Amino acid sequence: MPRYADMSKAELETELAQVRARYDEMVARGLSLNMARGKPSAAQLELSLPMLDVLDADADLIAEDGTDCRNYGVLDGIPEAKRLMAALLDDEPDNVIVLGNASLTAMYDAMARLMLFGTQGAAPWNQLPAVKWLCPVPGYDRHFTICEAFGIEMIPVTMDEHGPDMDEVERLVAADEAVKGIWCVPKYSNPTGATYADEVVRRLAAMDAAAPDFRIFWDNAYAVHHFSADASEQDTVLDIAVACAEAGNPDRYLKFGSTSKITFPGAGVAAVAASPANVAEIKRHMNAQAIGHDKLNQLRHARFLNEGAGLAEHMARHGALMGPKFELVCRRLDEELTEAAVATWTTPRGGYFVSFDGPDGTARRIVELAKGAGVTMTGAGATWPYGNDPADGNIRIAPSLPPLEELDAAMDVFCCCVKLAALEQLLAA
Amino acid sequence: MPRYADMSKAELETELAQVRARYDEMVARGLSLNMARGKPSAAQLELSLPMLDVLDADADLIAEDGTDCRNYGVLDGIPEAKRLMAALLDDEPDNVIVLGNASLTAMYDAMARLMLFGTQGAAPWNQLPAVKWLCPVPGYDRHFTICEAFGIEMIPVTMDEHGPDMDEVERLVAADEAVKGIWCVPKYSNPTGATYADEVVRRLAAMDAAAPDFRIFWDNAYAVHHFSADASEQDTVLDIAVACAEAGNPDRYLKFGSTSKITFPGAGVAAVAASPANVAEIKRHMNAQAIGHDKLNQLRHARFLNEGAGLAEHMARHGALMGPKFELVCRRLDEELTEAAVATWTTPRGGYFVSFDGPDGTARRIVELAKGAGVTMTGAGATWPYGNDPADGNIRIAPSLPPLEELDAAMDVFCCCVKLAALEQLLAA
Numbered sequence: 001m002p003r004y005a006d007m008s009k010a011e012l013e014t015e016l017a018q019v020r021a022r023y024d025e026m027v028a029r030g031l032s033l034n035m036a037r038g039k040p041s042a043a044q045l046e047l048s049l050p051m052l053d054v055l056d057a058d059a060d061l062i063a064e065d066g067t068d069c070r071n072y073g074v075l076d077g078i079p080e081a082k083r084l085m086a087a088l089l090d091d092e093p094d095n096v097i098v099l100g101n102a103s104l105t106a107m108y109d110a111m112a113r114l115m116l117f118g119t120q121g122a123a124p125w126n127q128l129p130a131v132k133w134l135c136p137v138p139g140y141d142r143h144f145t146i147c148e149a150f151g152i153e154m155i156p157v158t159m160d161e162h163g164p165d166m167d168e169v170e171r172l173v174a175a176d177e178a179v180k181g182i183w184c185v186p187k188y189s190n191p192t193g194a195t196y197a198d199e200v201v202r203r204l205a206a207m208d209a210a211a212p213d214f215r216i217f218w219d220n221a222y223a224v225h226h227f228s229a230d231a232s233e234q235d236t237v238l239d240i241a242v243a244c245a246e247a248g249n250p251d252r253y254l255k256f257g258s259t260s261k262i263t264f265p266g267a268g269v270a271a272v273a274a275s276p277a278n279v280a281e282i283k284r285h286m287n288a289q290a291i292g293h294d295k296l297n298q299l300r301h302a303r304f305l306n307e308g309a310g311l312a313e314h315m316a317r318h319g320a321l322m323g324p325k326f327e328l329v330c331r332r333l334d335e336e337l338t339e340a341a342v343a344t345w346t347t348p349r350g351g352y353f354v355s356f357d358g359p360d361g362t363a364r365r366i367v368e369l370a371k372g373a374g375v376t377m378t379g380a381g382a383t384w385p386y387g388n389d390p391a392d393g394n395i396r397i398a399p400s401l402p403p404l405e406e407l408d409a410a411m412d413v414f415c416c417c418v419k420l421a422a423l424e425q426l427l428a429a
Numbered sequence: 430m431p432r433y434a435d436m437s438k439a440e441l442e443t444e445l446a447q448v449r450a451r452y453d454e455m456v457a458r459g460l461s462l463n464m465a466r467g468k469p470s471a472a473q474l475e476l477s478l479p480m481l482d483v484l485d486a487d488a489d490l491i492a493e494d495g496t497d498c499r500n501y502g503v504l505d506g507i508p509e510a511k512r513l514m515a516a517l518l519d520d521e522p523d524n525v526i527v528l529g530n531a532s533l534t535a536m537y538d539a540m541a542r543l544m545l546f547g548t549q550g551a552a553p554w555n556q557l558p559a560v561k562w563l564c565p566v567p568g569y570d571r572h573f574t575i576c577e578a579f580g581i582e583m584i585p586v587t588m589d590e591h592g593p594d595m596d597e598v599e600r601l602v603a604a605d606e607a608v609k610g611i612w613c614v615p616k617y618s619n620p621t622g623a624t625y626a627d628e629v630v631r632r633l634a635a636m637d638a639a640a641p642d643f644r645i646f647w648d649n650a651y652a653v654h655h656f657s658a659d660a661s662e663q664d665t666v667l668d669i670a671v672a673c674a675e676a677g678n679p680d681r682y683l684k685f686g687s688t689s690k691i692t693f694p695g696a697g698v699a700a701v702a703a704s705p706a707n708v709a710e711i712k713r714h715m716n717a718q719a720i721g722h723d724k725l726n727q728l729r730h731a732r733f734l735n736e737g738a739g740l741a742e743h744m745a746r747h748g749a750l751m752g753p754k755f756e757l758v759c760r761r762l763d764e765e766l767t768e769a770a771v772a773t774w775t776t777p778r779g780g781y782f783v784s785f786d787g788p789d790g791t792a793r794r795i796v797e798l799a800k801g802a803g804v805t806m807t808g809a810g811a812t813w814p815y816g817n818d819p820a821d822g823n824i825r826i827a828p829s830l831p832p833l834e835e836l837d838a839a840m841d842v843f844c845c846c847v848k849l850a851a852l853e854q855l856l857a858a
Contacts, residue, residue: 037501288575290537291694
């Protein structure tokens with residue numbers, strides 16, 4: 001079969017008839033499948049069930065420093081949990097503040113503090129005429145929602161397989177002191193799966209910023225979320241803390257992470273890691289907001305994951321479940337769409353997403369068609385600020401939730417919808 | 430023995446010598462006792478240990494609405510937890526948002542939203558030239574810390590056994606649109622133990638406020654924390670939600686509460702209850718901050734406390750441990766200080782504190798003396814905004830943490846220090 005672009009109108013019409021017939025069959029099957037969000041599957045959740053037995057009524061509930069984890073106290077986390085989250089965030093326990101159940105809340109609260117109080121002596125951001133933020137695209141919709149909530153103007157910056165376009169980032173950051181920060185998912189990025197190259201990390205750390213209080217929100221959500229247990233098939237990312245310190249900008253970054261996709265999403269432990277000056281500032285503000293976070297859940301996690309030493313083994317089990325799903329997605333895309341040559345997609349080695357680009361102007365139509373056949377995708381546009389993908393081409397594929405056989409059926413539908421939308425567009429042109 | 434005020438100088442000097450000798454003996458004993466914070470005792474924490482067995486690896490982890498509590502989702506809480514927290518907050522489940530581990534965080538976040546975004550269409554408070562807040566005194570230091578964090582000017586209002594001085598509250602609230610709210614601990618107030626009279630609640634709900642966005646932060650921290658299981662010996666408080674609705678000010682209040690002093694402080698569940706309009710507004714803002722809170726902990730609590738039906742029985746066990754401690758405190762104060770007539774104190778029927786008033790100008794000295802004899806009290810001044818008790822007379826006594834025998838020893842020290850400070854003052858005059 002030739003590329004769609006090389007087909008005659010008659011050939012396109014024949015193909016359309018076949019694809020539409022297949023689509024109609026799928027609609028008739030009355031499927032209900034979901035590839036919308038990066039939710040772990042039931043099989044993944046079962047991996048952490050033994051954690052619920054770690055703390056029972058007979059357990060020792062005293063942390064190693066003598067803290068009774070059943071009572072008030074400890075603003076920044078018990079030592080065991082600090083070590084766990086330091087392992088996850090590639091940092092020292094002293095630089096870690098253990099928080100509540102979600103890194104999303106940690107990031108929102110960090111942004112709220114910057115708006116209300118400023119940082120390291122600079123003016124509160126809500127007193128400024130404008131605050132702007134760089135958003136590598138495609139990116140994570142919940143990051144964009146935080147900016148929108150605070151009225152922060154988002155500026156998209158193109159991502160490639162090495163991270164954001166650093167020429168563009170450097171130009172924007174140097175030119176405008178209203179540009180106060182950037183979202184980064186440095187490893188297995190949401191949704192492209194790209195991992196930042198060392199040079200990208202170094203340039204982020206060292207670039208001249210017009211705003212002295214420029215901040216990198218380093219959302220290392222997929223820090224240990226490899227598909228393979230073989231180190232040679234895992235991505236690594238340079239430590240932003242070390243890079244910033246070496247570049248003489250030690251306070252430029254805030255690292256965020258959680259165990260949401262390690263143990264139980266929503267019932268895990270989150271943390272921020274930062275420079276000593278930023279840790280002190282955050283704790284000073286937090287002192288009015290909290291007495292301490294859930295130390296029993298900290299203890300439960302620290303013991304279950306052996307304070308970080310058990311992470312690799314536990315994540316290998318996740319990888320063994322996730323790897324085949326991503327393999328399936330990429331294989332089906334390849335089988336169905338390579339010949340037609342109407343789309344491109346990423347092939348990550350970890351994380352939760354495949355980023356898919358169809359023909360410009362088809363993403364909304366593809367998602368609509370899939371919905372019509374019972375397959376829910378992430379909304380088209382969600383990977384761009386304000387939900388506005390100017391090319392209307394990008395779709396985030398989230399293969400984690402459905403079991404393999406359902407995923408296979410969902411990819412059948414998705415690929416058929418891509419072809420249908422592409423053919424409709426070519427014939428309408 | 431006569432009242433100290435009626436003693437001659439010679440009598441005072443004799444008494445001082447005796448009291449000082451007793452104090453010196455106490456110092457020599459090298460005690461280390463703590464009556465500083467409202468922390469439950471080890472015996473109280475043990476009451477909730479069975480809760481740690483509620484969810485194990487074999488438990489049903491699905492909420493009644495089909496939600497898998499192990500995975501993402503549910504912004505406002507699973508139905509079981511909403512019913513539990515509605516029982517605690519004397520409200521309907523539909524008006525409840527179940528939150529994280531602490532009502533303190535719930536209150537801080539609520540204040541942060543008012544500062545950043547305003548409420549029900551009114552201007553964000555941080556855009557106003559001044560925001561003022563009424564603080565019934567003596568009151569709770571962490572409430573004051575929240576105001577200080579946001580630069581809110583605090584205005585003390587006198588408390589009596591029926592609640593805040595409502596003539597003064599009404600005058601201040603009607604006169605100045607910068608007065609945006611009031612802290613209330615309506616039942617077994619921190620630290621006086623007073624419960625608001627029905628008439629006080631009705632006046633708070635109905636009073637004319639210059640600020641249309643005036644808000645009552647209704648911190649019902651001790652809603653079910655009675656010493657007696659006998660209803661005739663328990664305080665009740667009128668529902669502020671009903672009172673506000675009846676008065677035509679349905680959005681004036683926000684109710685806060687948590688299970689911190691029911692199960693495990695810091696590992697419990699908090700909630701806010703509010704009018705439908707406020708619930709909708711809070712959820713709209715929270716949508717950027719959270720996907721959902723810890724549903725496993727919600728499920729654990731809902732099952733352990735039988736969705737609220739088990740609260741009374743569980744709290745009776747707490748009361749059986751707390752009651753004797755408060756009885757001891759009040760008995761020792763009575764035995765040691767009534768004749769000298771140098772102090773007054775409250776005798777609450779629930780909650781966590783006794784409010785003590787020594788002679789004006791002695792509170793700091795008493796706390797200092799107690800510290801010197803190994804007994805840590807809540808800092809003098811802590812019960813007033815900015816730590817500034819103008820009379821320097823009020824001290825919060827927190828009897829919950831020490832076992833009875835330690836509490837007895839601590840009260841020995843405390844009463845001795847009160848007499849010593851009073852005598853020093855009388856002789857210096």
